[in-house]
Amino acid sequence: MNEFIGFTVSGLVSAGLYAIVACGLTLTYTTTGIFNWAHGALVAVGAFSYWQFAVDWGLPTPLAAAICLLLVGPLMGVTLEAVIMHRLEGTSEATRMVVTLALLLGVLAGMNWIWPPSQQRLVPRIAGGHVLTVLGQRVPYSDILVIATGLLVAVGLRTLLYRTRAGVEMRATVDDRTLATLNGASPSRTAMRSWAIGSTLAVLAGILIAPRGALSATTLALLIVNAYAAAVIGRLRSLPMTFVGAVILGLATGYAQGYVGSRQDITGYQYLVGLVNVLPVVVLFVALQFLPQSRLRGARVLRVKEVSSRPTWPGTLVLAVSVVIVAVAVAPLLSPGDLNSVTKVWGLAIVALSLVPLVGYGGRLSVCPLSFAAIGAVVVSHLGGSGNPVVIIWAVLIAAACGAVLSLTVIRLSGLYLSLATAAFAVMLDNWILTLPKFTAVIRVPFTDVTLYRHEITIFEGGSLDVRRPSFFGVHTTGDHAFFIYGAVVFALVTLVVAAVRRSDFGLRLIALKDSPVGYATLGLNGRLTSMAVFAFSAGLAGLGGAVYGAAIQRPSPNVFSFFSGLSILLAVVILGVNSIGAAAAAGVFVGGPALTNLFPGLAQLSSTLIGTAGIGLGDNPNGAVPAEMRPRWRPVPRAPVVLVGGLAAVVITYFLTLAGVLGNWTFATVLVVVLLAMPPVARYVAEIPAPRPVRDAEADGLSGPPELLGLTLPVTSADLDRVSREISVPRPRPTGGSHGT
């Protein structure tokens, strides 16, 4: 009985923490319409700030807590609103999510800079040593504080939102910002208030969670993903249900940890211990299945911001051939170390490319690209021991099958809920499936001992996979040089496949489904089947990317396929242009290339920080850098052949001089950058083309208001006259021989 009470108390403590986090998240979502993926990162900032004041600088606990709660929390919220969230008004849900995901990555990278993870940080318990005896169980004051705070926060927020005018004003602003203004509310003040309260609650959770183990920003941010389950149980609206969700979640984890997680003697412990750790995300995944069916929605014609242009065959062929030529040309210039490091670029680029059909064309924001890549790598490792290239097909097929299965479970979800489900899947895979020990899969004829299939499955046994590089008809890719070119060829082939898909009937269907699900359904087309097909296709490509990526690293560990690593790829490809095939190549080079590490060896977080910062600015330009900035700038170059040939000649001559050892690599890189930067303006000057107007969004280029206000002038017909007469309830005058027109 004592044991049960102990587990219950432990569960309630988790419930208190989950309640504070989930209520803060629900508050900002309910009052601003933005789901803040970075809420966990704000919790981490709260915990580390508290450590900084209370431990590192030695301030008294109450003072340190007061500074965090009254200064750090509100200030962080107000800054977030003023600098980032304020600009998200009128952007799509996907853009909002990507911006907050970028914020998550950026804040974590920034924290790792300020508080290097190499140092261990411990925070003493609040009121340490004092205990209260409840039903014979000694419960520390700090635990009681957490439980009570969780309850108070839930009750307090409910009261604020439903029993005060300020709270009703906050909810009204989400419903209709303009109407709220007409009622005397100030939306900017309301939003500022919401973010300040939400951020302070995150800091409060951070302070309470800080004494519960060594501080780690990533672990805290991920731990907080667990609390999302409670918020989803409350459907991101109801605070009482969120609290109930937090209690269910807390107790479930408490009992699971107590009865399973700490008992190594139970059967199957080694398989279940991981499940205990990911129980909250399993609950999240299940809770998402019980959300009400979303209604089909039509497109908001005037608010279309994302543009998906159709790739041309000549353009795609130029890209594909260029990729291979660049790989062949660059490989001899790289040092053995750099060449080894750069081999992973193409695998990551293929994973990035897998997001183009799914997120770009299909509008399905999945945040688990590396999960399917991990499946691809495991398959290749498991089946391709001798470097047999056929196993790559198996990797594609099995990853695609897993994608299809996942899509079946999330097929009715879209937008935020789909992203949450894929995040839950990624975390489940990271923290449970990929850490499973060896097991045997057996298929028997029911009620008999006849075994149809028996296979021993190994997933990351011993911490890393052994992925062999393939051989084709006697050509081995085991060396870094050969593998680098092989990766480029595979990537080039995949670009052609993706272009073919976008240009096909299926590609057209994807765009149609994204633009207007209701229009798609009324055409008699099956949206679910299309969704499943694109999920499977994307997962297959990611599996292929994983096979190439795994073979590049040769001994990949599970952490290279982690949720956060996948997030970097997703953000990079979205920032560069998720509708653009070229953006995927650039994303792979940026995330996997060693350029930044070589240029700034002391700045390990630079890549994540840059991605995070660029992603935060995405609200201003949701189309991404490649289609919106680079492509319009480069368009005049082919129209000025002198500049094109001259630029290429300069690069080729410098390249051969570098190859011959006359010039150094850095000189070549400098010339390359200068030529690339100079060609567009010079071409524009030579061809006398005016400076481009970057495509900010479709709205700016298309309709900016109701068509009738923008001057559609058509001849007036007799039928029009009759209709207008009818509508204004005035009898039409008898014709006098004249005619009306505009």
Add this chain to the structure above:
Amino acid sequence: MTTTETALIELHQVRAGYDEVEVLHGIDLSIPVGQVLAVLGPNGAGKSTLLRVLAGLHPPTSGDLVIGGNVMTGADPTALALRGLCLIPEGRGVFPNLTVAENLWLLTNRGATRRDVEQAAFHAFPVLRERRNQLAGSMSGGEQQMLAMARAIATDPALLLVDELSMGLAPRVVSQLFESVARIGESGVTIVVVEQFVQTVLGVADRAVAVVGGRIVLDGSPTEIAPELHSAYFAGNPDQEDDR
């Protein structure tokens, strides 16, 4: 109906538009205190833009908006709302995810108590009392428009702007709503009604103007205006014709 010649609102050569497209081409309009003014015109004439300019939701590109003798061009809509301007926007001007009671609670911004607001609203539209704890979004279109109109009744505005009150509603509900507009007008509130349901609105208005192509082409009493509307809608502004 009581009207005085003291102008509550004046527009002087107001021009406004969207991006590079000008929608209002120099509007001059003076609305005396207590007048019920109907703004008529075909789709795209600029009626709603005119109303948005009056409410401070859309800043004019040039010209002046004078309210009560003070130049208020570019004033913040929140500030105008707190000074007694009430706009019932096109469509249903309610918060669908708030209950009726919460919608009414937001009307206390000018100092009235919740009790006063509810009493006034429920007196005008008794059905809202039965729906008090229901989400506004789950009510019928007519009931939602009643709730929107309750703002005009409960906040005791100095100037009421109503945009397309009849949109998508049954004629019986439209009549009921216009009756309440007439009652508010009788209490001395200045009202500007934008409407395509010409006959109904002319029945409650003291004066009407027709806006065509961003210009006022007719201005007079309802009886003067009615016979001219058809030709005005299609002939447009004679000056405009000359411009071509």
